[in-house]
Amino acid sequence: MYRTDTCGDLRLSDAGREVTLAGWVQRLRKMGGMTFVDLRDRYGITQVVFNNEVDAELCDRANKLGREFVIQIIGTVAERSAKNANLPTGDIEIIAKDLKVLNSSLVPPFTIEDDTDGGDDLRMKYRYLDLRRAPVRSNLELRHRMTMEVRRYLDSKGFLEIETPMLVGSTPEGARDFVVPSRMNPGQFYALPQSPQTLKQLLMVSGMDRYFQIVKCFRDEDLRADRQPEFTQIDCEMSFVEQDDVIGLFEGMAKHLFKTIRGVELTEPFQCMPWADAMKYYGSDKPDLRFGMTFVELMDILKGYGFAVFENAAYIGGICAKGAATYTRKQLDQLTDFVKRPQIGAKGMVYARVEADGNVKSSVDKFYSQEVLQQMKEAFAAEPGDLILILSGDDVMKTRKQLCELRLEMGNQLGLRDKNKFACLWVVDFPMFEWSEEEQRLMAMHHPFTQPKQEDISKLDTNPAEVRADAYDMVINGVEVGGGSIRIHDSQLQAKMFEILGFTPEKAQEQFGFLMNAFKYGAPPHGGLAYGLDRWVSLFAGLDSIRDCIAFPKNNSGRDVMLDAPAALDQKQLDELQIALNLIEK
Amino acid sequence: MYRTDTCGDLRLSDAGREVTLAGWVQRLRKMGGMTFVDLRDRYGITQVVFNNEVDAELCDRANKLGREFVIQIIGTVAERSAKNANLPTGDIEIIAKDLKVLNSSLVPPFTIEDDTDGGDDLRMKYRYLDLRRAPVRSNLELRHRMTMEVRRYLDSKGFLEIETPMLVGSTPEGARDFVVPSRMNPGQFYALPQSPQTLKQLLMVSGMDRYFQIVKCFRDEDLRADRQPEFTQIDCEMSFVEQDDVIGLFEGMAKHLFKTIRGVELTEPFQCMPWADAMKYYGSDKPDLRFGMTFVELMDILKGYGFAVFENAAYIGGICAKGAATYTRKQLDQLTDFVKRPQIGAKGMVYARVEADGNVKSSVDKFYSQEVLQQMKEAFAAEPGDLILILSGDDVMKTRKQLCELRLEMGNQLGLRDKNKFACLWVVDFPMFEWSEEEQRLMAMHHPFTQPKQEDISKLDTNPAEVRADAYDMVINGVEVGGGSIRIHDSQLQAKMFEILGFTPEKAQEQFGFLMNAFKYGAPPHGGLAYGLDRWVSLFAGLDSIRDCIAFPKNNSGRDVMLDAPAALDQKQLDELQIALNLIEK
Numbered sequence A, B: 001m002y003r004t005d006t007c008g009d010l011r012l013s014d015a016g017r018e019v020t021l022a023g024w025v026q027r028l029r030k031m032g033g034m035t036f037v038d039l040r041d042r043y044g045i046t047q048v049v050f051n052n053e054v055d056a057e058l059c060d061r062a063n064k065l066g067r068e069f070v071i072q073i074i075g076t077v078a079e080r081s082a083k084n085a086n087l088p089t090g091d092i093e094i095i096a097k098d099l100k101v102l103n104s105s106l107v108p109p110f111t112i113e114d115d116t117d118g119g120d121d122l123r124m125k126y127r128y129l130d131l132r133r134a135p136v137r138s139n140l141e142l143r144h145r146m147t148m149e150v151r152r153y154l155d156s157k158g159f160l161e162i163e164t165p166m167l168v169g170s171t172p173e174g175a176r177d178f179v180v181p182s183r184m185n186p187g188q189f190y191a192l193p194q195s196p197q198t199l200k201q202l203l204m205v206s207g208m209d210r211y212f213q214i215v216k217c218f219r220d221e222d223l224r225a226d227r228q229p230e231f232t233q234i235d236c237e238m239s240f241v242e243q244d245d246v247i248g249l250f251e252g253m254a255k256h257l258f259k260t261i262r263g264v265e266l267t268e269p270f271q272c273m274p275w276a277d278a279m280k281y282y283g284s285d286k287p288d289l290r291f292g293m294t295f296v297e298l299m300d301i302l303k304g305y306g307f308a309v310f311e312n313a314a315y316i317g318g319i320c321a322k323g324a325a326t327y328t329r330k331q332l333d334q335l336t337d338f339v340k341r342p343q344i345g346a347k348g349m350v351y352a353r354v355e356a357d358g359n360v361k362s363s364v365d366k367f368y369s370q371e372v373l374q375q376m377k378e379a380f381a382a383e384p385g386d387l388i389l390i391l392s393g394d395d396v397m398k399t400r401k402q403l404c405e406l407r408l409e410m411g412n413q414l415g416l417r418d419k420n421k422f423a424c425l426w427v428v429d430f431p432m433f434e435w436s437e438e439e440q441r442l443m444a445m446h447h448p449f450t451q452p453k454q455e456d457i458s459k460l461d462t463n464p465a466e467v468r469a470d471a472y473d474m475v476i477n478g479v480e481v482g483g484g485s486i487r488i489h490d491s492q493l494q495a496k497m498f499e500i501l502g503f504t505p506e507k508a509q510e511q512f513g514f515l516m517n518a519f520k521y522g523a524p525p526h527g528g529l530a531y532g533l534d535r536w537v538s539l540f541a542g543l544d545s546i547r548d549c550i551a552f553p554k555n556n557s558g559r560d561v562m563l564d565a566p567a568a569l570d571q572k573q574l575d576e577l578q579i580a581l582n583l584i585e586k
Helices: A056-063 A120-125 A134-156 A197-205 A243-262 A275-282 A329-340 A370-380 A396-413 A491-500 A505-518 A533-541 A571-577 B056-063 B120-125 B134-156 B197-205 B243-262 B275-282 B329-340 B370-380 B396-413 B491-500 B505-518 B533-541 B571-577
Strands: A018-031 A034-041 A044-051 A070-079 A092-103 A179-181 A189-191 A210-218 A230-239 A271-274 A315-321 A350-354 A360-362 A387-393 A424-428 A433-436 A441-444 A471-476 A479-486 A526-532 A579-581 B018-031 B034-041 B044-051 B070-079 B092-103 B179-181 B189-191 B210-218 B230-239 B271-274 B315-321 B350-354 B360-362 B387-393 B424-428 B433-436 B441-444 B471-476 B479-486 B526-532 B579-581
Touching (some): A018 A056, A044 A056, A044 A070, A197 A210, A197 A230, A243 A479, A360 A370, B034 B056, B034 B070, B034 B092, B056 B092, B134 B210, B134 B533, B197 B210, B197 B230, B243 B479, B243 B533, B271 B275, B275 B396, B275 B424, B329 B396, B350 B370, B471 B526, B571 B579
Parallel strands (some): A044 A092
Antiparallel strands (some): A018 A070, A034 A044, A315 A387, A350 A360, A433 A441, A479 A526, B070 B092, B424 B471, B471 B479, B479 B526
């Protein structure tokens, strides 16, 4: 071993001990014949002192150290005269007796500091240096502690972690698969799993009863911000359960994580919100409940007064921002620009201030009497000093989603989205299907294995769009951290579901025959859910992106710029796989 | 919840309780107006009783149940008159009050019993039914407990579990990669990692200090028995360590696993055997030390007497099988056939019995006097009743390996390889390189990142074949469960290593530039090892194959016969990936 202690270990009680430390040179300062080296490792920083008067040769060698050199020092722990209250080791320093350079370092391309001067691209190319920075490292430490606690909790509840294969079959339903040519089976391909969904259901058929896995999943999608081609799922499934059983057990897991990782004791049951309410009051299936500002619908109040925009609207609704009547014209124009951005797509925004005397002053005063505006004020329970923001549109859902963006933006602007405050809820009663404009057919909102609600099964033939599912999402601070459902365990119902989704019986058999066949041999009722680990870690870490809780993430083109992957193959490799490139000329 | 208790829970102390159970019908017996159903779930089997006199309709419904039907029953726990001491629940039964069929089942294609009538192929196709059998299930339970304990141990030692990417770059050195075409980067491919070797080394460069990961790895090799294209590794790496530190820590982990999983307390340090000794005395770098029968070399004793086979041999050596002088001529002929099988490749076998009077009777008596044979007896310290078996050949290593096979076979025949006895050791001081006949060059015996022994570094230029490495394997019962090494952390030494291995500087830079570059920025001394989880679980489970400790294994053609993967892709998928099939006509 190259050391007796780490750079985070030593305290005043160690004074007088001779120790050996090893680590990286964080910083070197010379002051009046003394050289101070901050020695860093994963566990902390310890100050090492070289005294020119005591050992000029040693001090001289220390003076030649560069940033990020790897060194080993032998010395004696001594109390510092000038203590550093910001460091756990700040009461002591090491009086160096010997120094050995274990490895030198070129000058790093950016500073290894909490606030680095390195840009994103450079940090990704030299990710191994970026990971030396304390904030990035602490994200990985957090991730480790979270997965340990997840496993501890699930193990205590009788779950077995069972590995499912990474080389499976391709199922083009859903997102695109990454595929893997099989050399031993020329012309055939494996796929990397988008999730172990069908395999965990087979484990339930096999009687495993309670399964989990923390597992890599893969989706070949065009990468929007905060998506990675490979991501990690906490995947769970249970047999002989109903929705409330699953919700209860995994709410327990969330509380366990909040307590052990964040030190937050959540005693109340999580709120359960039907999907329809989430859409109606928040315009989102993952509402951020850290703040109110719920939607108020205004069709009844504001229609019929000749304001053409509203007259033609299928939806008029707004939010009330407490105390924001002070917003200037410029701020309001910026908000209007915000909602008109193509990503959001509103046509415009109407606003109204509640003045000190209770009067309402709006941007559409020429159409509305004070009486009508007062009715509107009542609907919001708005008070003097409040700002009312209204959107309208000819598509109810689209307008709600626009209003959702506005609500979140106002939450940001008013400081209502504190990263250290957590609002957890379950969104339940999802619709079974949603209409796809692109495919011109019904698609499963969760996936085709979701159990329709018992009381809605009769509508499967008559009005499938109204069928709700035994599906649930766990939402924290507006982030969907996990979601799941009770699954179909009846092979006939499963076949019917594929039929509604537009599968021919042959296609259903070809793609999912193994599952429907398995259901014929005694499938138990079962259900489960899956969490996005990356997102949950980011949430706990207070990160805006999932990237910095992943050791070696890929960029938006799916490239690992450090490894320079993907890359061209040798012709020999292609030949062995019996495939050829077929590049489209541009 | 569909149940109040599981089928493994109930005891005599529960008598009188009304309970709800759910599970599978294992067996149904009718006896004198009573129907007995053995209800099974993951946790056990509970007997349920239906009484025709009490409720004929209910009993009638029970009589219609088939094997593997999924049912829910409500009833009262009662003491059994005829107790079953083989079942933890054998003191009680459930007097059924109600029965609900949750799902029916076709007749399974093989019996769901510990000793099934299902052949391998059928069991693999219906793996979800095979997994219902207690022996297969208990392997997965064991695997879960082992990974939990590995994580518990490593976490307690300050290791962080850090996920490394699955989509990396291809490195044709070593085994073949599975590759993944990148749609977003047409013409380029990711590779699936054969191991996270270079990535974990980068984590050491990044100062993570102690890393582990239980992770899937991939090798596209022609599948010999007991290989899987995807397998699971317990992958570990540490900084600022020397060989003894790594060995000490992971010997601790092995002892922790033996204690917590197998209930075996190993108090002695594991034996450390130099590779040269392992080859000399056991003909294997993974000797099975559950029994002795070490090799004795006989060149000095048996050469010079005109027996042509020995006169021309580069190696003559043998083993002494205690008490096996009773072997018949037929048994000895079978042993000769065994060593002459093409997989082993010996030309023949010489044997000698030590008779009751101490005389030696051999198959080559016409060449050797009793005096010489007595010398040989002394060399083996053989006693009356022992059997000496001798092989020779013109290639020392090949002959040793043949003798190794013979030794293991004799161990099997004499019952010396008890699956419940464990012999652990470290094999150390491996050669750095081995000569590849196929490639006609030196290859790294472990991998190109292995640190040569300090005292041998000077031989790198003059006599690389003699250079030993800081490499070590953990061997249990003749199985290499894990192996590792101290790594090179100096970019110049690493470059030299690639040169010796026949890389041009350009090729080395192209394939491993990211690592050699990283070494220029303060790489710490580091080392680690990796365990094959599948093998270790099999060893603890007493399995002959790794297959049955994997939930969904692939067959020898790399196929998942249950999922029917791999399979052909849609043309649309190939087009999107800009690749085409290029099948070789046969």
